[in-house]
Each structure stands twice: as structure tokens, then as C-alpha cells.
Amino acid sequence: MTVSAFTFAVDDGSTNVKVSWIESTQLKTIISPNSFRKDWKSAALRRDKKVFNYTIGTTKYTYDATSDKALETTHVDYQYDDLNLLGVHHALLQTGVTPCPVRLVVTLPITEFYNAEDCQRNEANIEKKRQNLMREISLNKGDLFEVVDVVVMPESVPAVLSTLMDSNCNEFTRSLVVDCGGTTLDMGVVVGEFDDVSAVYGNKEIGVSMVTDAARKALAAADSDASYLVANELIKRRYDMDFVREVVNDESQIDVILTKIENKIQELGTSVAYEAKKFAKNPNRVYLVGGGASLIAPALKEAYATLGERVVLINDAQSALARELCMYHSDFDELEVAPESLIEVEDE
Numbered sequence: 001m002t003v004s005a006f007t008f009a010v011d012d013g014s015t016n017v018k019v020s021w022i023e024s025t026q027l028k029t030i031i032s033p034n035s036f037r038k039d040w041k042s043a044a045l046r047r048d049k050k051v052f053n054y055t056i057g058t059t060k061y062t063y064d065a066t067s068d069k070a071l072e073t074t075h076v077d078y079q080y081d082d083l084n085l086l087g088v089h090h091a092l093l094q095t096g097v098t099p100c101p102v103r104l105v106v107t108l109p110i111t112e113f114y115n116a117e118d119c120q121r122n123e124a125n126i127e128k129k130r131q132n133l134m135r136e137i138s139l140n141k142g143d144l145f146e147v148v149d150v151v152v153m154p155e156s157v158p159a160v161l162s163t164l165m166d167s168n169c170n171e172f173t174r175s176l177v178v179d180c181g182g183t184t185l186d187m188g189v190v191v192g193e194f195d196d197v198s199a200v201y202g203n204k205e206i207g208v209s210m211v212t213d214a215a216r217k218a219l220a221a222a223d224s225d226a227s228y229l230v231a232n233e234l235i236k237r238r239y240d241m242d243f244v245r246e247v248v249n250d251e252s253q254i255d256v257i258l259t260k261i262e263n264k265i266q267e268l269g270t271s272v273a274y275e276a277k278k279f280a281k282n283p284n285r286v287y288l289v290g291g292g293a294s295l296i297a298p299a300l301k302e303a304y305a306t307l308g309e310r311v312v313l314i315n316d317a318q319s320a321l322a323r324e325l326c327m328y329h330s331d332f333d334e335l336e337v338a339p340e341s342l343i344e345v346e347d348e
Contacts, residue, residue: 005103005148008095009326010088011155011319012106014073015182015208015232015291017091018319020326027326029319032091035229036061036083037069040140052090053140056082063090068225074183074209079108080132089137092145103149104133105329107321109184111202113154119200126152151329155179156186157197159289159321161328163314164193169285171195176283178276178300179321180292183207185272189280201279206271208292211235214264215257222253235261235295268292269299277303286311293317 011018020029040053041062052063059082064070073083092102112125130150137144156179164175171192179186185206189199215231224247226234237243238258248254273296276286286304288297293313301311314320 005101006097007103007105007326007329008092009105009322009329010091010107011322011325012079012084012088012091013181013183013291014075014078015212015228016318017087018322019091019095020319020322021095021097022326022330023097027323028095029316029323029326030091030094031319032087032094033065033229033232034073034083034087035063035065035067035070035227036086036090037064037067037071038062052093052142054086054089055138055140056085056135061086065227065229067227070227070229073228074207074212076109076112076183076204078183079112080128085132085135085137088133089139089144093139093142099143099145101148102145103151104147105151105153105325106133107153107155107325109155109181109202109204110186110188110200111184111204113152114200114202153325154186154200155181155184155321156289157188157190157200158324158328160190160287160314161194161324163287163312164190167193167285169193173285174198174280174283175285175287176276176280177287177289178272178293178296179290180268180272180288180296181207181290182209182212182292185275186290187276187279189283199279201275203275206268206275208232208235208268208295210268210271211261211264211292211295215261218253218257218260219248222248222250222257224249235265238262265295266299269296272296273299273303276300283307284310288313289317289320291318 009020017032040060041051043051054061078084108129115122129152133150134147157177160177173192175190177188185203187201188197191198212228212231215234219226234247238261297313304311
């Protein structure tokens with residue numbers, strides 16, 4: 001029997017899970033932060049607030065945006081563990097789609113998707129990722145989506161598919177795609193309008209987690225222990241002093257904390273630029289995607305200064321990969337997809 005399944009494209013990164021889907025010819029996207037701890041939460045006092053208590057095997061987990069006991073996801077093993085399964089199912093629930101059988105198009109970092117020695121698909125890792133997301137999981141007092149199929153794709157290069165198709169580049173143009181995520185740095189060189197992918201490279205030691213870890217340590221030193229989600233929000237909103245003061249208890253440490261964050265951002269940019277130049281010294285274009293794209297953009301623009309405006313920060317870079325995978329795997333080949341709707345996800 002063939003099961004009719006709704007398709008979601010899921011860029012299940014370690015820091016945030018990005019989900020795109022097509023509803024009534026409109027492309028929709030959500031960004032759902034990862035912040036889970038063990039054990040369950042008690043019921044919320046406010047009726048408009050939901051509590052998400054999950055069980056995998058015999059282990060209980062809950063979504064907790066602010067807990068300093070939130071479990072670490074900034075490691076490559078996250079791709080195959082309980083937290084990945086939790087992150088994907090929790091993100092699906094934020095879409096507003098009624099739970100139903102679903103087909104997932106998910107991602108793996110380039111270093112996991114390809115074998116280092118021959119650049120061929122690592123079938124063992126791909127199957128491991130598939131099986132992880134096919135596992136049983138339950139939601140207390142709620143229904144979850146039934147995952148009936150999982151397709152695994154590599155990170156980074158698919159994120160610029162439509163951009164390249166509309167770029168008027170020729171068949172000899174070499175475009176470097178740089179995807180800086182929470183845990184990994186993925187890069188690929190694309191020839192022409194996606195005529196070929198001539199080379200791929202990944203580094204699982206470089207990612208935004210370098211900045212996140214520094215922010216959490218600085219906050220802890222200022223009596224302001226925070227979850228990874230809060231630390232990442234501080235990095236994103238570091239120029240919003242009202243938010244900064246709300247997060248930092250010892251306000252005398254604010255300048256120290258912000259300085260440490262800025263120093264780590266510069267260090268991240270320098271590291272990415274060095275790896276990029278080593279991988280692709282003189283591409284014709286550079287495209288920046290991923291959650292850390294805006295942080296590394298100044299360093300990459302400096303590293304490839306002669307390219308000028310051909311060093312491009314993709315719009316909504318964090319969710320670009322999920323959007324492109326959704327359109328590529330869509331069943332609506334004959335329909336024109338309406339402009340995208342980015343749906344806000346509230347912290348419960």
C-alpha cells in the first residue's frame with residue numbers, strides 16, 4: 001500500500017531547525033530553535049502556552065528555551081541522536097500543519113555526507129541519519145507527525161540553486177558557496193548555473209558554536225547562566241542594549257561580555273576566510289549561507305576584496321537551504337510558487 005505523504009524540507013542544524021513546505025502554492029518557512037533538557041515540565045499556568053513533553057525509549061525530554069541545563073547540540077553526533085529526532089519533530093509541530101504522514105527531506109554536513117578519501121556518498125552515515133528519524137517518539141497529551149520516508153541531502157551547495165539560475169553566469173563561472181552553521185563549515189564550488197559541483201570541503205571544528213560557547217562562559221562569569229538559545233539570541237541582538245541588560249544580571253560586566261563576543265566573531269570570520277582561501281583561492285563569485293553568514297560576511301568580503309559585490313550574502317541566509325530543498329523536491333512542478341512566508345515561532 002502506498003501512503004500519501006506531505007513533504008517537508010528540513011535543514012536540521014544543531015542550533016536551529018529550518019523547515020519549509022508548500023501550502024496552496026505558497027512557500028512557507030519556520031525557524032525553530034533547539035533547546036531541550038531531560039525530564040518533563042509541569043503544565044503551564046497560562047492556557048495559551050503549550051508544554052512539549054516528549055519520550056524517546058525510556059528517556060523523557062522537554063522543550064525549555066531558557067534553562068541553563070539545556071543539552072548541548074553543537075557536535076556532529078547530534079545528527080544521529082535523540083536531540084536531532086526531538087528537534088525535527090518539535091519544529092514540525094511549529095508549522096501549524098495538522099499531524100499526518102510525512103516525507104522528510106533532511107540534510108547532513110558535507111563531512112558526514114561524503115567520504116573524505118573519494119568524495120563519494122557515505123551510505124553508512126546517510127542510512128544512519130534516515131534510521132534515526134524513523135525512530136519512535138511520543139508527545140505527552142499530543143499527536144506527532146508520522147515519518148514514512150526520509151531523503152538525505154548534503155548541506156551548503158543546494159542553498160544557492162535558484163540564485164545561480166537567475167544570475168546570468170556563464171558555463172565557466174566558478175561560484176564558491178560558504179555555509180557557516182552552528183557546528184560545521186561546509187563549502188562547495190559550483191560550475192555555471194549548477195552544471196557541476198567541482199569540489200566540496202567541510203570542517204567540523206569551525207562554526208558559530210565558537211561564539212556561542214564564549215558568550216555562555218562570559219554570561220556565567222556575570223552570574224547570568226544561560227541556555228544555548230539565549231546565548232545565540234544575545235549574539236544576534238548584541239546591539240540592543242535593552243535586551244542585553246535583561247539577559248545580563250551583573251551589568252558591570254556588559255562591556256566585557258560584548259567585547260568577548262565581538263572578539264570571537266572576528267576569530268570565526270578569520271578562520272572561515274582562511275579555510276575558504278585555502279579551498280578556493282580565486283573563484284568568480286562567493287555566496288554566503290547558513291546561520292553564521294552575517295557574522296562572517298565582513299571577513300569574506302575582505303578576503304575576496306577584488307570580487308566586490310560578487311561576494312553575496314544570500315537573503316534570509318539561515319533558511320536558504322530549507323527553501324531551496326523544498327522547491328527542488330516539490331510536487332508542484334507546474335505551479336508558480338507564490339512569495340515566501342516566514343512564520344514566526346514563539347518561545348514557549
